[in-house]
Amino acid sequence: MVDTTKRLLELDDSDRRRTLSVRVSHPSSVLGTIEGKVVVLFCSNDYLGLSRDRRLSEAARARIEEEGTGSTGSRLITGTLTSHNSLEVQLRTTFNRPAAIIFNSGYQANISILPAITDEDDVIFSDELNHASIVDGCRLARAKKIRFRHNDFEDLEKKIQADRCTGDRWIAVESLHSMDGDWLLLPELLGVARRRGAKVYIDQAHSIGIVGEQGLGVEELHNCQKAIDLWIGTFGKALGSFGAFAVGTEPDIAWLINRARGFIYTTALPPAVIAANLASIELLPELSYERKKLWANCRYFREQMKDHWTNLPVGPIFPRIVGDERAALQLKEKLFDRGFFVQAIRPPTVPVGTSRIRITLSADHEPGQIDAFCDALQRLM
Numbered sequence: 001m002v003d004t005t006k007r008l009l010e011l012d013d014s015d016r017r018r019t020l021s022v023r024v025s026h027p028s029s030v031l032g033t034i035e036g037k038v039v040v041l042f043c044s045n046d047y048l049g050l051s052r053d054r055r056l057s058e059a060a061r062a063r064i065e066e067e068g069t070g071s072t073g074s075r076l077i078t079g080t081l082t083s084h085n086s087l088e089v090q091l092r093t094t095f096n097r098p099a100a101i102i103f104n105s106g107y108q109a110n111i112s113i114l115p116a117i118t119d120e121d122d123v124i125f126s127d128e129l130n131h132a133s134i135v136d137g138c139r140l141a142r143a144k145k146i147r148f149r150h151n152d153f154e155d156l157e158k159k160i161q162a163d164r165c166t167g168d169r170w171i172a173v174e175s176l177h178s179m180d181g182d183w184l185l186l187p188e189l190l191g192v193a194r195r196r197g198a199k200v201y202i203d204q205a206h207s208i209g210i211v212g213e214q215g216l217g218v219e220e221l222h223n224c225q226k227a228i229d230l231w232i233g234t235f236g237k238a239l240g241s242f243g244a245f246a247v248g249t250e251p252d253i254a255w256l257i258n259r260a261r262g263f264i265y266t267t268a269l270p271p272a273v274i275a276a277n278l279a280s281i282e283l284l285p286e287l288s289y290e291r292k293k294l295w296a297n298c299r300y301f302r303e304q305m306k307d308h309w310t311n312l313p314v315g316p317i318f319p320r321i322v323g324d325e326r327a328a329l330q331l332k333e334k335l336f337d338r339g340f341f342v343q344a345i346r347p348p349t350v351p352v353g354t355s356r357i358r359i360t361l362s363a364d365h366e367p368g369q370i371d372a373f374c375d376a377l378q379r380l381m
């Protein structure tokens with residue numbers, strides 16, 4: 001039995017207790033009021049500022065008037081409204097794939113898809129630093145699981161060679177790592193997959209919207225459309241809304257409609273959310289100004305910090321690893337005192353001894369805000 005009071009005290013003792021910070025939203029996507037203080041946010045996933053974009057909110061408002069607030073059922077009963085159908089058609093077209101389906105969240109997609117697409121005689125090769133939702137999806141799957149070193153495709157290939165799998169081999173990875181901010185070495189991965197006859201599953205939670213000429217993610221960036229068997233994206237990060245989707249072959253997606261438990265046994269997303277998702281997918285190719293601004297901000301941040309920070313990632317996620325939990329909390333608090341909000345990321349989200357503040361940049365940050373933040377960071381580091 002979990003003695004919650006005692007266990008919470010243990011969390012307090014190890015500086016691992018998490019609590020909720022209430023944020024009052026501002027019209028600017030990078031400002032918030034937290035504990036009564038206006039702060040510049042440097043840890044949201046709203047990379048393009050779409051969460052406060054009127055084109056999304058107006059689409060959502062209009063759809064509520066047409067279709068109401070609730071979807072009234074699961075997708076297989078009454079929950080497939082015309083909005084859901086339109087969004088899935090649009091996803092197919094935008095990503096140029098035979099089939100697509102919506103999931104209620106990225107977490108639900110990962111924990112439902114991996115168990116649905118694998119059997120006892122299959123093996124899932126999973127990057128050791130994969131997101132908790134992929135880890136949980138592996139746990140629920142009946143397949144054998146083998147972990148390989150983060151982004152190390154020599155290690156992966158050795159492990160595939162050493163294993164006598166009689167069924168399918170699936171490789172499960174993230175495109176832009178959510179906590180480390182480093183990029184998947186996609187060409188290397190696809191090389192291993194091709195040589196070893198493995199299938200590829202990619203979680204593009206953080207890369208959709210921000211890379212590729214049209215924001216279509218790592219497939220577009222590396223120009224390897226169709227080389228990835230099945231991938232998921234989320235609407236809750238750069239796309240400024242909520243929910244997730246998977247795209248792949250017709251039989252794989254049709255199978256998910258029949259067997260993915262997190263798709264079947266849950267109420268479909270409401271029309272307003274679907275309308276915002278559709279608006280963001282339709283806008284995606286036109287957001288090159290926002291993407292340029294995001295990448296210019298990332299370069300500017302790197303330029304300012306390069307003398308103080310080695311191995312700065314190329315991308316909008318900058319983990320500043322400080323080691324123990326207390327150090328991460330203190331850095332967060334000192335930055336808060338100076339008017340900036342970042343979150344301290346501690347175990348079990350990241351390995352013990354790698355507590356960090358996870359800094360993210362947005363297209364909506366102004367150079368002056370980045371200057372002030374870098375100045376504070378340099379003083380505190």
Ligand SMILES: *Cc1c(COP(=O)(O)O)cnc(C)c1O
Binds near residue numbers: 106108131174234244
């Ligand atoms: C955020 C995230 C998820 C979860 O997506 P939600 O839609 O927020 O549930 C899944 N995978 C990765 C890599 C993520 O960063």
